[in-house]
Amino acid sequence: MAAVEALRLVLLYVHLIGFALLLGGSIAQYVSGTIRINPAMLWGAVIQLLSGLGLAAPLRDGDEPSPAKLLTKLLIALAIFTMVFFSRKRDAVNRGHFLGIIVLTLANAAVAVFWR
Known part of the structure; x- marks a missing residue:
């Protein structure tokens, strides 16, 4: 296995852990x-x-995802980060805002899986 492919797999693993933390944490809070x-x-x-x-770094010898897909995922991830970061110190978050975080998290995963 090439070093670049190993790095990509480690990044993918870390990315999945981030997804699990984000979605699992939000579902746990919502249910509580x-x-x-x-x-x-x-x-x-x-x-x-x-x-x-x-x-998103172009390290795969022409096997990179389309720029449109990467831009879409980046915009969704930035929206999620902004919604989480600027609400982190509130004692309570609006239900719609919170559901928006969950929906955007699931939408980002859907873009990753279904957009070829």
């Missing part, structure tokens, strides 16, 4: 009844954004 941003959500959003930028 106290709708607020928890540390898992914040770390998940940060990890998703940073590892996603690493995954």
Whole structure:
């Protein structure tokens, strides 16, 4: 296995951990009844954004995703990060705002899986 492919796989693994933290943290908060941003959500959003930028690097010898897909994922990830970061110190977050974070997280995963 080439070093670049190993790096890509590690970044993908880290990216999936960020997704799990973000979605798992948000679902746990939503089910608990106290709708607020928890540390898992914040770390998940940060990890998703940073590892996603690493995954977007053109290192695959022409096998890169389309620029439109990468831009779409970047915009969704930035929206999620912004929504999480600027709401992190509130005692309670609006239900619609919180559901927006969950929907955007799922939409970002859907773009990654279904957009070829």
